[in-house]
Amino acid sequence: MNKKSLFLLLLWWCSMTLSAQLTPKREFRGAWIQCVNYQFMNMGTEKMQNTLTYQLDELQKCGINVILFQVRPEFDALYESSFEPWSRYLTGKQGVAPAPYWDPLQWMIEQCHARGMELHAWINPYRAKTKGTKDLASNHPYFKHPERYFEYAGQLIMDPGIPENRDYICNVVTDILVRYDVDGIHIDDYFYPYPDGGKPIPDDKTYARYGQGQERGDWRRENVNRFICQMYECVHEIKPWVKFGVSPFGIYRNLKNDPQRGSNTRGLQNYDDLYADVLKWVDEGWVDYNIPQIYWEIGHSAADYDTLIRWWSEHASARPLIIGQDVDRTVGNADPVDPKKHQMERKMKLQRTLPNIEGSCQWYAKAVVDNKGDYGTMLRKKYHSCPALQPSMPWIDKKAPKKVRKLTAFWTEDGYMLFWYAPKGKKEMDKARQYVVYRFAEDEKVDLDYAENIVAITNNTFYKLPYEDGTIKYTYVVTALDRLHNESKPSKKKVEL
Numbered sequence: 001m002n003k004k005s006l007f008l009l010l011l012w013w014c015s016m017t018l019s020a021q022l023t024p025k026r027e028f029r030g031a032w033i034q035c036v037n038y039q040f041m042n043m044g045t046e047k048m049q050n051t052l053t054y055q056l057d058e059l060q061k062c063g064i065n066v067i068l069f070q071v072r073p074e075f076d077a078l079y080e081s082s083f084e085p086w087s088r089y090l091t092g093k094q095g096v097a098p099a100p101y102w103d104p105l106q107w108m109i110e111q112c113h114a115r116g117m118e119l120h121a122w123i124n125p126y127r128a129k130t131k132g133t134k135d136l137a138s139n140h141p142y143f144k145h146p147e148r149y150f151e152y153a154g155q156l157i158m159d160p161g162i163p164e165n166r167d168y169i170c171n172v173v174t175d176i177l178v179r180y181d182v183d184g185i186h187i188d189d190y191f192y193p194y195p196d197g198g199k200p201i202p203d204d205k206t207y208a209r210y211g212q213g214q215e216r217g218d219w220r221r222e223n224v225n226r227f228i229c230q231m232y233e234c235v236h237e238i239k240p241w242v243k244f245g246v247s248p249f250g251i252y253r254n255l256k257n258d259p260q261r262g263s264n265t266r267g268l269q270n271y272d273d274l275y276a277d278v279l280k281w282v283d284e285g286w287v288d289y290n291i292p293q294i295y296w297e298i299g300h301s302a303a304d305y306d307t308l309i310r311w312w313s314e315h316a317s318a319r320p321l322i323i324g325q326d327v328d329r330t331v332g333n334a335d336p337v338d339p340k341k342h343q344m345e346r347k348m349k350l351q352r353t354l355p356n357i358e359g360s361c362q363w364y365a366k367a368v369v370d371n372k373g374d375y376g377t378m379l380r381k382k383y384h385s386c387p388a389l390q391p392s393m394p395w396i397d398k399k400a401p402k403k404v405r406k407l408t409a410f411w412t413e414d415g416y417m418l419f420w421y422a423p424k425g426k427k428e429m430d431k432a433r434q435y436v437v438y439r440f441a442e443d444e445k446v447d448l449d450y451a452e453n454i455v456a457i458t459n460n461t462f463y464k465l466p467y468e469d470g471t472i473k474y475t476y477v478v479t480a481l482d483r484l485h486n487e488s489k490p491s492k493k494k495v496e497l
Contacts, residue, residue, distance in 0.1 A: 024352070025451040026485070027388040028289065028322045028359030030066035031059055031368055032122070035089040036073050036130070039366065042092040045100045049107065058369040060115045062376045063384025067112050068186050068247075068361065071105050072123035072172070074130050075141055075158075079105035082175045083168075085137035095137025109181055116434060116457055118390070120184030120245065121176055125169050125227065127190050129156035141168070150203060153196035160192060160223045160275075161206035169227070170234040177238045183483070184243040185235050189293060191224050192275045194268070220275035225286075232286045240396060241429050241483040245289040247324055247361070248278045250296070250308055252315070263311040266302040282318045288393055290319055291361050295326035297333035298343050305343075309350050309357075317356035320391040325360050331373025342373050348383050358391040386451035389436070390485040400486040401425055401432045404478050407491040409465065416467040418495075423480050423488065432480035436487065437463045442473040448490060457481075470496045 033055065035041075040048050059067070071078045076087035076094050080103050085095035090104065098104075105121060112119040128142055131154035136142060142149055148162050158165050173185055192201060203220075211219050228246070235244045253271045255262035261279070270276040281287050292312050296303040312321055325347065335341040351357050362368050368376045392398070402423035409418050418437070425431035437456040440446050447453065456463055465476075473496050480488040 023386050023451045024358075025389060025449060025454075026358065026391050028066055028320065028361070028391055029064050029384055029388060030068055030120075030291070030322065030359070030361035031064045031365035032068045032070070032361065032363050033365045034070045034122075035078060035087065036070065037364075038089065041089055045098055045102050048090075048104070049102070052104075052108065053111065055365060055369050056111055056115060056117070058376065059365060060117065062368055062379040063388070064117065064362070064365075064368070064379075065388060065390065066118045066120060066184075066361070067108070067365070068120045068122045068184075069105070069108050070122045071176075072121075073127075074124065074133060074156075075128040076137070077105075079103050079176070079180070081172070082179075083172050084141060085139050088133065094133070094135065095139060105176075105180055105182075113181075113459070116459060118183035120186040120243070121180070121182045122186040122188065123173070123176075124190050125187050125231075126158045126160055126165075126192075127155060128158050131155060150201070152193045152201060153199065155193060157193055159203060159206050160220070160227060161203055161210055163210075163226075166227045166230050170230055173231065173234060174238060177235065177242060182242060184245055184288075185231075186245045186247065187231075188247045189249045189270075189274070189276075192220055195273055217272070217275065221271070221277050224275050225277060225280060228281050228286045229284070232288075236396070243288040243393065243396075245291060245322075246278070246281065246287050247291040247293055248276055249274060250292050250294045250324070251303060252278055252292075252311075261315060264307050265304070279315060282316050285318065285395060287319055288396065289322055289358075289391070290316055291322040291324045292316070293324040293326075293363065295324065295329060295363065297329050298346060299333075299336050305347065306350065309347075310354060313354040313356050320358040320393070321356050323351050323357060323360045324363055326363050327367035327372055327375050331375055344373070344375060344378055352383075359388075387436075387454045387457045388451060389457070389481065389487065392486070393484050397429050397482070397484045398486060399430065399482075401430055401480045401482045401488045403488045404432070404435065404461075404480050404491045407478055407493045409476075409493055409495050414464065416465040416495075416497075418463040418465055418476055418478070418493065420461050420478055420491065422461055425482075429482060429484070431482060432488070433483050434459055434481040434485075435461065436479045436481060438477040438479075438490075440475045440477070442475075444475075446475060446477060446490075446492070448477065448479070448487075465495060465497060467497050472497050 076085050086097050088094040109119045232244050251267045253262040253269050255264050294308045296305050298305045330344050331342045405421040407420040422432045438453045439455045476493050477490045
């Protein structure tokens with residue numbers, strides 16, 4: 001082999017290796033479905049179900065495997081709550097149940113699970129009223145204990161400094177966990193309220209009662225820390241397999257305020273302005289995943305995406321780091337190197353090549369469904385073209401289920417089918433919930449490390465084989481996944497297709 005041929009072969013091998021590395025076998029691929037944009041208000045039961053069905057179908061085609069569904073925007077609910085009124089974002093008037101009656105959270109759980117997606121119930125912990133809400137329902141929790149809230153910038157905020165408030169929020173989450181088969185509890189970036197023109201937060205009385213001489217900022221951060229820790233323990237005590245995740249604002253601290261751990265940015269800060277010490281939560285293991293909202297474009301003057309994704313990659317590796325992507329800004333800004341393109345390709349390259357990053361979450365789901373800037377098409381054809389398992393979470397559970405039983409292939413009236421039996425498992429976390437089906441050519445090494453070898457991740461205990469004329473030999477491998485996507489040992493079956 002001459003030098004030129006050897007160089008071309010080496011170049012091809014490097015490109016194939018890089019391609020394999022850029023298609024992770026495990027990856028969180030999420031999308032936020034929000035209600036506060038009024039997209040469902042007064043839509044009615046049938047139309048809202050049809051709209052959500054279409055969105056979920058399109059998101060499934062785009063490889064999305066986690067839906068974060070907003071179910072508690074302002075102490076009201078898109079489910080039948082034991083504590084709080086029906087949401088105005090559903091029916092147009094807070095406290096009014098949908099008619100014909102349905103429970104959107106229960107319906108979404110069923111729909112997502114049928115598509116092999118996880119459903120994480122997204123709640124806002126402290127915001128009891130947004131600016132746009134004029135009237136609260138008579139059974140809104142504010143009326144039971146108005147002294148536990150304060151008003152700020154047109155909003156009503158449950159005071160994070162009052163210990164009973166932490167208990168109340170955990171009770172709301174407990175109610176969800178006990179009655180609904182959610183896969184996760186998710187909170188966003190609203191802790192202490194976003195600053196409004198330098199107006200002080202009106203928590204003097206609470207500070208006087210509970211501050212115990214602490215500096216005000218440290219005391220506020222400790223209040224939120226205690227809530228996060230309590231919420232984490234609450235979730236896992238009730239259902240150990242349910243994940244607790246947070247989606248903080250994209251800047252932890254600016255370098256000016258923290259020369260050791262700050263990012264080279266100039267913007268609002270979690271630590272100083274929202275009193276959210278996100279890195280502490282990650283380092284202490286009080287969250288199961290972290291999705292910072294890095295919504296800016298590459299080249300932003302105050303909060304450069306490239307700078308921030310590198311910063312989070314370096315500082316937040318104690319728990320799975322998922323990148324919150326803004327679809328509109330990504331497709332609305334030109335690539336700084338190739339202005340003919342938008343920024344998706346460059347952002348995804350950073351996400352897939354930097355260490356410690358285990359996926360992304362799209363803000364917002366409808367922008368993906370609407371295929372803005374061909375964003376959805378690029379997910380389908382390139383970045384999510386292969387199925388993916390969820391990131392592993394061994395601190396919750398690392399015991400894999402047993403392997404599938406009696407894997408076989410035979411003809412049915414529906415065609416040539418691969419069949420198996422679920423493995424036995426007594427405890428909930430030992431049971432199989434899904435199955436991974438791999439395919440390998442006759443002379444191909446059986447290697448389960450590459451997503452390209454996966455042909456399906458399914459809830460079923462069967463898979464229809466693509467039979468042609470029976471002249472080509474393949475090896476199919478089936479593994480079992482539990483709720484945390486721990487993967488069993490393989491079962492193999494050779495077939496001729």
